[in-house]
Amino acid sequence: MSNRNRGDVLTSQADLPADTLDEVFDDAPSTGELELEDRASLRRVAGLSTELSDITEVENRQLRLERVVLVGVWTEGTAAQSEASLEELARLAETAGSTVLEGLVQRRNRPDPATYVGSGKVRELADVVVATGADTVICDGELSPGQLRQLEDKLNIKVVDRTALILDIFAQHARSKEGKAQVELAQLQYLIPRLRGWGDTLSRQAGGRAGSNGGVGLRGPGETKLEIDRRRISKRVAKLRREISAMDTIRETKRGRRMANDVPSVAIVGYTNAGKSSLLNAVTDAGVLVEDALFATLDPTTRRSVTPDGRAYTLTDTVGFVRHLPHQLVDAFRSTLDEAADADLLLHVVDGSDPAPEEQVQAVRTVLAEIGSKRSESLPPELIVINKADAADAVSLARLRHLLPDAHVVSARTQEGVEKLVAAIADRLPRPETLVDVLVPYARGELVARTHSEGEVLTEDHTADGTRMCARVHADLAGALEPYRTAADSAAEPAS
Template identity: 75%
Template structure:
């Protein structure tokens, strides 16, 4: 078999997975930063990391689950997790996130393990970031920066890359910092030449220049994202004009949304057991058993404490969820705390629609990965979510129930027509099949007899062929 033949039989998802695996971080080859004080010049070279979290509410199981999720995020970004520490506090320390005693313990752990990075399970203020780096003598990264790094690695479309860059710049802008004359790019006074009265001084610092450059770049990215959003609005408008129902698949990251899309439509999109494998929304067409057309949209996954910069940058993409006719909210049945997944996703839903006048579409919980849950866990899940559908997209169990529910819940054409369409107008028969719901069909000597439900616009165009219309 030739290489071309092999490429032909690969699905789109398999090729994306191969491309993603083609470029990976190699442990042990990164170098320490010469100056960790200038955030704007840093890159996230995550190799050997120590995790630290502050437990402020809930029980120990929730705190450990949050740190375990942070470990998965770090591994997704290409890091090797060496150790994790949790401190019980009423609230994070305003100066160093963890208390002074824990900072000493953390420094000892860094020295002992040989870690080059500390990742904090929360968003650090610029002051906390600076203090921790001064005391620990290694790079410090917070949860927000880590998630942004993963998004930057996985974004593939032009819009996705622009959205991630905007979110990174929004995060970076308040964290630019520097000290003294070392950041001055332009000298005033005698050093800058005889500029005249009122123009002598230290000149524009590197910090000020970078802020101005970043602000200009952010404005340009917002314009580009708005323009790309207009294209999506046009496509969405065409679906609405044709009354094609849209079903959005939303949920926690790695809950199996892409697998569900593949199981329903056979789309072949990328499926990977990793956090945030899908960043670019994928829309595919599907048919109900009775021949009605609808679209399924696979959206970006959510996570607890999803950075607000990402929600803002991905707002145009996330509005695919708010504009759907039905939401399939996918939950990971193998997760130890699935109820926290559900509440985290619903928090993002609330943030999406807070500036909109329209309510959220109907939502159906779909508990996935039932094949990975034992009998006790399955019983607990059914008690937690009594109205949910329980499926396994991997094995196909329960998928017929999902298809039936979608067919039941999506809007139906509301005009009943009885037609006799001559064989010379076969394109009209195709339109009735694609845009309406065919109830009965019979081929006669004079043409095709149809009894169907169609939208009012199409019913008007078919008026001359109507024998009896209700």
């Protein structure tokens, strides 16, 4: 477009009435909508072959999932719980961009130490793979290196466990530099113990006496490919740890600045896809990405909000949890999860439309307890929020109200119950501890503004000499207001 055309466009927009311009900008997509469109445009392309010529090559073990078969081992709980776990694995696989063809479950006391499932189930699994044309098998558990190698040898296709699948989803959805570094660190920590035994290509050093392993010309000092890979990964892990540590310092500085300003903080936690980002948008109009998919949010988002009585606080959307969350992720996302541990209030969001919401609550509390134990600190108070009330049936909501009597039922999509939730958040936030009665001159209007934004104004009256206020404020603001305390307020203080 030429400069003249650009000017014409600008002139035409300037000539538009104000209400028309408001409609134009109201229809503009939000940041979350743009990110959702960008993510949808980068989905995996169906129909591309992922058959590996040599599945033992570590360099080729990228998770390009297409047509997958799921397999799980039912060791405890009910049949319904086992099926729910496999259904969740199917949603994880679909989020990663694959098509689920079949799912198998075997009832065992414990997974088979050699192949995860028994030899008979391995043969049945091989027949299903051939019949469906699958190129990947996903196991509902974390496989040992030996189990992984045995299954790939017997099935002759790529085998992926639940941990690798979750790591792959995280790698797809991470957007910030910190998020990408944390995911890569978790992937490398997962990969290191699985380097050994991934085929003969990992042992390229002959060694030994003459006549063995290739004989003359193939002996002598050097490194095996396994040793080279381990050394390279170790260097990369060390570099990532340094980078994440530097990012932690920046995050700690920002968090410390908010704490120094005595701004209360609220962290939204909960199971993945429970509607945490939708709730953040409903309360603060943040416009962050909302997607009906597991682990749509990996990078924490902090927004400012105000209570009905005028007190400012921050609301942070954190990464979602899941049953059997890989410990590598808990360690890698430590700085992100610290946002929840350092908050003044935890907003625990539960999916009211889920068939087993109480299991989601237990899974989230398990991860939070692990974070608290490693920090040797008590966790903040918790406020349960049952979301998606518009999609849940009345019987399920009644059961949840009985199980979680102090919970608030809301629908972030329809705004039902959000206003009451905001009032409940205001009641739970810590209040300023110092009560002051001051007469502030009109020349110090900035102190009046700070009192309104940082404190809790109980009474306010405009007199000829200035603004008379009775308020609760934090210690630093109380010090700034000290010269303007009234005689009645000074007399009320106990003598030192």
